[in-house]
Amino acid sequence: MKISFIGAGSMAEAMIAGLIEKKICRQDSIYATNRNDQVKMAELEQRYGIRTTYEMEELLRDADMIVFAVKPKDAGEALSKIQPYLNSNAFFVSVMAGIPIDFIENKIKTKCAIARAMPNTSASVGKSATAISFNELVSNRQKELAISIFSAIGMTAIVEENQLDAITGLSGSGPAYIYYIVEAMEQSAQEIGLERETAKQLIIQTLIGAADMLSSSGKEAAELRKAVTSPGGTTEAGIEVLRQKGVEEAFIECIKAATEQSIKLGHIHQSKLTT
Numbered sequence: 001m002k003i004s005f006i007g008a009g010s011m012a013e014a015m016i017a018g019l020i021e022k023k024i025c026r027q028d029s030i031y032a033t034n035r036n037d038q039v040k041m042a043e044l045e046q047r048y049g050i051r052t053t054y055e056m057e058e059l060l061r062d063a064d065m066i067v068f069a070v071k072p073k074d075a076g077e078a079l080s081k082i083q084p085y086l087n088s089n090a091f092f093v094s095v096m097a098g099i100p101i102d103f104i105e106n107k108i109k110t111k112c113a114i115a116r117a118m119p120n121t122s123a124s125v126g127k128s129a130t131a132i133s134f135n136e137l138v139s140n141r142q143k144e145l146a147i148s149i150f151s152a153i154g155m156t157a158i159v160e161e162n163q164l165d166a167i168t169g170l171s172g173s174g175p176a177y178i179y180y181i182v183e184a185m186e187q188s189a190q191e192i193g194l195e196r197e198t199a200k201q202l203i204i205q206t207l208i209g210a211a212d213m214l215s216s217s218g219k220e221a222a223e224l225r226k227a228v229t230s231p232g233g234t235t236e237a238g239i240e241v242l243r244q245k246g247v248e249e250a251f252i253e254c255i256k257a258a259t260e261q262s263i264k265l266g267h268i269h270q271s272k273l274t275t
């Protein structure tokens with residue numbers, strides 16, 4: 001099975017790392033290209049044993065899946081570059097935030113199977129939360145292929161395309177929100193006089209434990225939170241500050257803003273098709 005990546009940045013690398021870790025396909029059956037960062041290409045070859053090339057013919061010939069992972073702003077240019085090399089057998093999987101399937105269909109001018117997916121960078125450790133939708137040309141075999149690949153690097157939900165902007169705001173960007181909280185916890189650990197490395201390990205284990213509880217206890221987040229929060233205790237004192245500072249509202253606004261941005265990216269690209 002040949003999988004070709006167009007765009008070789010954070011998201012492509014996370015998927016490549018996950019695919020290799022889970023032995024989904026041979027290392028030398030994964031191909032990648034970028035715009036011009038040859039150092040990065042050499043690094044990927046060395047780190048993962050994959051093939052990199054700037055030859056579109058070599059990259060795309062007989063690929064079972066073409067994963068499109070450039071920034072939305074570069075989508076038009078990159079799609080135009082590969083368009084002459086695509087045929088109706090191609091199976092194209094875009095992971096771009098905000099870019100609708102019909103924009104891609106218009107740009108590549110070839111009727112082919114297209115999936116739009118929203119994974120996250122936890123793919124690199126086999127823990128992506130991915131949502132995916134398909135155009136009407138994706139065959140059952142291609143759907144199974146995409147689902148098996150994304151499921152190997154995490155969990156996969158099949159959704160209607162109109163859900164993907166919200167999913168981008170929630171779980172596509174989601175890891176960054178958690179890292180942001182960890183940064184704050186690390187900063188606070190320093191301020192309250194804890195040794196950096198010990199604090200880091202405690203924070204990580206706290207996150208893993210909480211995620212595990214959410215996943216395996218069958219209890220809602222609110223119930224788990226209440227179980228930690230003794231009346232008149234330490235957690236109550238801490239959570240009260242979060243409440244006063246409006247942290248819950250801030251997170252809700254944060255996810256709405258990310259969702260809006262995904263919608264906006266789509267509109268910007270759609271308007272380019274009509275101008």
Ligand SMILES: NC(=O)C1=CN([C@@H]2O[C@H](COP(=O)(O)OP(=O)(O)OC[C@H]3O[C@@H](n4cnc5c(N)ncnc54)[C@H](OP(=O)(O)O)[C@@H]3O)[C@@H](O)[C@H]2O)C=CC1
Nearest residue numbers: 007008009010011034035036037069070071074078096097
């Ligand atoms: N990062 C994340 O957490 C997630 C990202 N995504 C989506 O994945 C996509 C990629 O994001 P990310 O990996 O973070 O971005 P990066 O900036 O890390 O990588 C973008 C890649 O695209 C390449 N590129 C740009 N233009 C072209 C071109 N014309 N032809 C070939 N390659 C090109 C760049 O090459 P060069 O370096 O040479 O310029 C680079 O390798 C985005 O659309 C994003 O919305 C989806 C889910 C999560």
Ligand SMILES: O=C(O)[C@@H]1CCC=N1
Nearest residue numbers: 096097168172173174
């Ligand atoms: O910030 C971004 O645009 C990408 C999409 C989802 C996560 N990162």
